[in-house]
Amino acid sequence: MAQPKFRFSEKDRRRRKNIIYQLFRFVVLGLHFWKLVRTTH
Amino acid sequence: MAKIVIVGAGFAGHYAALVGADALKGKGHHEITVISRVPKFTYIPSLVWVGVGQMAAEETQFDLKPVYDKMGINYIHGTVTEVHPDEQYVVAELPNGEKQNVNYDFLLIATGPYLNFAATPGLGPENGYTQSICTPPHATEAASKYLELVNRLEKGDRAKIVIGTGHGLCTCQGAAFEYICNIHNDLVDRGLRDRVEIMWLSNEPKLGDFGIDGLEAKQGSLIYTSEMMAEALFDEYDIKWEIRSHVRKVEDGKIYTVNLDGEEKEFDFDFAMLIPPFKAQPIKWIDKDGNDITEKICNPAGFVKVDANYGKPYEELDGPDWPRTYQNPTYKNVFAAGIAFAPPGPLSKPGKAPDGTPIGPTPPRTGYTAELSGRAAILNIVDMIEGKEPSHTASMAETPGLCVASMKNNWISGEAATIAIYPVARNRAKYPEYGRDIDMCVAEIGLAGSWFKAMLHYAFLYKLQAKPGWKLIP
Numbered sequence: 001m002a003q004p005k006f007r008f009s010e011k012d013r014r015r016r017k018n019i020i021y022q023l024f025r026f027v028v029l030g031l032h033f034w035k036l037v038r039t040t041h
Numbered sequence: 042m043a044k045i046v047i048v049g050a051g052f053a054g055h056y057a058a059l060v061g062a063d064a065l066k067g068k069g070h071h072e073i074t075v076i077s078r079v080p081k082f083t084y085i086p087s088l089v090w091v092g093v094g095q096m097a098a099e100e101t102q103f104d105l106k107p108v109y110d111k112m113g114i115n116y117i118h119g120t121v122t123e124v125h126p127d128e129q130y131v132v133a134e135l136p137n138g139e140k141q142n143v144n145y146d147f148l149l150i151a152t153g154p155y156l157n158f159a160a161t162p163g164l165g166p167e168n169g170y171t172q173s174i175c176t177p178p179h180a181t182e183a184a185s186k187y188l189e190l191v192n193r194l195e196k197g198d199r200a201k202i203v204i205g206t207g208h209g210l211c212t213c214q215g216a217a218f219e220y221i222c223n224i225h226n227d228l229v230d231r232g233l234r235d236r237v238e239i240m241w242l243s244n245e246p247k248l249g250d251f252g253i254d255g256l257e258a259k260q261g262s263l264i265y266t267s268e269m270m271a272e273a274l275f276d277e278y279d280i281k282w283e284i285r286s287h288v289r290k291v292e293d294g295k296i297y298t299v300n301l302d303g304e305e306k307e308f309d310f311d312f313a314m315l316i317p318p319f320k321a322q323p324i325k326w327i328d329k330d331g332n333d334i335t336e337k338i339c340n341p342a343g344f345v346k347v348d349a350n351y352g353k354p355y356e357e358l359d360g361p362d363w364p365r366t367y368q369n370p371t372y373k374n375v376f377a378a379g380i381a382f383a384p385p386g387p388l389s390k391p392g393k394a395p396d397g398t399p400i401g402p403t404p405p406r407t408g409y410t411a412e413l414s415g416r417a418a419i420l421n422i423v424d425m426i427e428g429k430e431p432s433h434t435a436s437m438a439e440t441p442g443l444c445v446a447s448m449k450n451n452w453i454s455g456e457a458a459t460i461a462i463y464p465v466a467r468n469r470a471k472y473p474e475y476g477r478d479i480d481m482c483v484a485e486i487g488l489a490g491s492w493f494k495a496m497l498h499y500a501f502l503y504k505l506q507a508k509p510g511w512k513l514i515p
Contacts, residue, residue, distance in 0.1 A: 006269035008277060016456060016487040026489035029459050033493075036441040036481060037460055037515040040413055 042073045043426045045419075046131060046145035048121045048324075050105050051085075053379025054151030061419040062112040071426060072141060074115040076133050080105055082505055083177055086408060087498050089219040091180035092314065092452050093227050094188050098177035101502075108506050117143065121154030121322075124148065126338070126372045127329035147422040150345050150377040151415055154319035157208075163291030164207040164317055170291050171207060171313040174220055174301035183314055187224070190312045194233045200311035203296060205242035207315030209287030209400035213407065214243055214251045215446055217316050218271070222448035224301055225278045226456070234279075240308065241275060241282040242296065242315070244400050246390045248272050248284055249305055252402035253442065254389045256462045257475055258482040269457065270484050283308070285392065287400045288315065303395035319380060319403070321345075338371060345369060345377035349385040358386045360438030360468025360476070366431040367418040374425070379411035384437075388466055409443050410465060416515035438468040441481070445494040448486070455491030460484050 008016075015021050045061060047054045054361045058075045065071045081102040090096040106465075109116040116378035119133035119141065130144045142502040156175055158165030166172050172183035190200055196325040204221040206214060221241055249255050249271030256267045275282055285301040296308045296315075321343025324336045339345050347369055362385045377383075391401035406414065413435040421431030442465035446458040460481040467476025503513040 005272065005276075006265075007273050013277075017454070019453075019488065022488040022492075025485065025487055026492055029483065029485065029489060029493070031460075032481075032483060033443055033461060036443060036463055039463070040435065040440050040515075 042069065043146045043222050044144055045071065045073045045147045045149065045422055046143055046473065047073065047075045047149045047151060047419075048131065049151035049153055049379070049381065050079070051151065051379060052411035053153075053155040054149065055082050055105070055380070055505060056412045057149055057151060057378060057415035057419035058109070058114050059112060059505070059511070060416050061423065062114050062419060063512065064423045065111045065426070067502055068423075068427070072115065074117060074145075075105070075109060076117045076119055076121055076122040076131070076143065077105060078118075080118050083302045084498060084502055084505075085175075085268045086216075086494075088174045088177065088180040089216060089447055091177065092172070092174035092183040092187070092220055093223045094155045094184035095223075095227075098181050100179065103502065103506055111345055112507055117141065121152070121324055123325045123327055123328075124150075125327050126227075126375060127365055129374070146374060147425065148375045149415070149418050149422065150324075150375070150380045150381045151379045151411075151418075152322040152324070154380045155322045155343075156317045157320045158317045160318050161288050161290060166272040167470055170293050171315045173315065173316060173317060174216065175213075183275055186447050187312060191228075191231060191233065192226075192453040194236050199236045201238045201240070201309050203240045203242050203308055203310040203315070205315055206244050207291070208287045209244045209318050210403050211318045212252045212403045213316050213319075214402060215405070215444060217243070217314065218251065219447045220314055222274070222278070222446070222456075223282060223450070225280060226449035239278075239280045240442055241280055241284075242286060242288070242298065242308065243282075243284050244286060244402055245284050246301075246392060246401060247390060248275070248282055250389050250402060252389055252405045253462065253465060254467060256460065256477070256482050256484055257479050259479055264479070265484060267460070267484050271484065274486065282288040285400060287394065287398050291315075299394050299396065299398055300435065301394055301400050321381065338369065340383040342383075344383035345381055346371075346377070347377050347382045349383070349399075351383070351385050353386060355386055355391055360436070360466060360470050361463065362386075363436045363438040363466050365417075365434035365436040365439070366421050367414050367435070368421060368431055378414035378418040378421060380406055382406070382414065387412075404437075404466075406437065410437060410440070413440050436464075436466075438466040440464055445490050445497060447491065447494045450491065452492070452495070453488075455488055455495075456486060457490030457494045458484065458486050459493060
């Protein structure tokens with residue numbers, strides 16, 4: 001059976017633009033980037 | 042006293058010069074000379090915004106000479122045309138046409154790519170019909186042509202836009218991906234999107250491959266792939282796609298392609314931005330007897346061979362085959378970094394059309410990866426000056442790839458895809474299932490990415506001008 005295609009949900013779209021949620025993700029992703037960068041420096 | 046010559050002043054060469062000058066401080070009188078054919082550094086990731094007319098090219102650049110004066114680095118504005126590795130000198134052609142021989146004890150080749158528009162008839166802004174965002178003049182011209190199209194659309198015209206790669210062996214799909222998303226969002230903001238058909242045309246074996254064989258990341262219990270992300274995004278943006286394709290030729294308003302299934306297709310366009318294939322800057326390698334030994338030192342595309350395992354088929358290529366120290370195996374005092382080093386093979390699955398036309402992305406080694414290789418190479422040169430063996434490594438199979446793909450540049454309504462992979466080149470010897478540590482991989486679209494992208498623009502331009510505290514910025 002063919003896999004259903006992945007599509008962004010309304011919730012995904014709202015989160016992408018939500019400043020509060022994105023501030024949180026900015027911190028989380030920033031820390032993740034920093035962790036990866038530290039593996040090489 | 043050791044003389045180090047660095048050829049090229051992009052991410053790899055320029056950063057290597059700064060790191061080298063800093064590392065050699067207080068270790069005797071050593072000399073670093075950078076030879077670059079362009080007197081400015083360009084922060085290439087921001088050219089995508091120049092190409093949409095949202096940023097002036099000058100905002101992505103700074104003059105190299107004042108930075109080198111401050112750091113005690115010599116600078117020669119010129120193009121290196123020959124390397125004489127036995128006699129240890131390079132020949133630089135100066136802007137006035139004169140030639141200058143520059144002696145070295147250690148050489149780092151970090152020339153970046155030669156944009157090979159000639160590989161596809163009709164490709165490119167100079168002798169063809171398509172645009173490019175690979176250099177500041179090209180991005181500026183692309184913006185001008187795009188804004189001309191916008192004028193026509195405002196008068197009621199309809200148009201077709203094609204964005205992607207202009208040859209079966211291109212790399213840098215990420216830059217084209219950023220451009221297509223920025224164009225889409227710019228047209229939405231102008232209220233013109235419904236008058237335009239936008240198409241993604243690329244040599245990727247699957248959507249979201251980006252020349253890195255795509256990526257997988259965990260999202261809750263879901264294994265989320267870059268293919269799913271790109272497909273869902275293009276569906277949302279109403280962007281059609283045509284992948285697995287080589288552009289055979291471009292005529293005024295028409296692109297001719299062949300794909301991996303052998304289907305020959307034609308696409309009309311009013312505006313097209315197609316990334317050209319890269320080859321190495323044309324540099325001849327000449328031995329002490331005057332023989333051209335370029336084929337011995339470089340791969341067929343002219344990229345300098347380093348400490349990689351060359352010659353393995355794609356299926357057998359794995360993490361340990363990727364170079365670690367970036368030292369040339371024949372001349373131990375020669376290193377190559379960034380795009381200038383010869384990769385052992387592609388990251389993405391290569392293919393061939395039935396007529397034998399190769400179609401598959403060549404590996405990207407730009408931006409952060411270029412910086413890391415340049416840094417490792419120069420620190421290895423410092424090791425050798427100190428009488429040690431090269432000890433610094435930056436294998437693409439051991440280092441992360443960090444990429445923020447802009448989709449719309451705005452502090453409030455912007456969007457970008459934040460992508461992290463570890464490592465860049467799949468390393469199945471270490472990570473048998475995916476070749477990568479997928480707990481460390483991320484692919485996420487959102488406003489936060491847009492903030493990262495803007496922040497990286499300022500942070501890199503600050504760091505690379507060696508302003509106070511530059512060493513604190515990784």
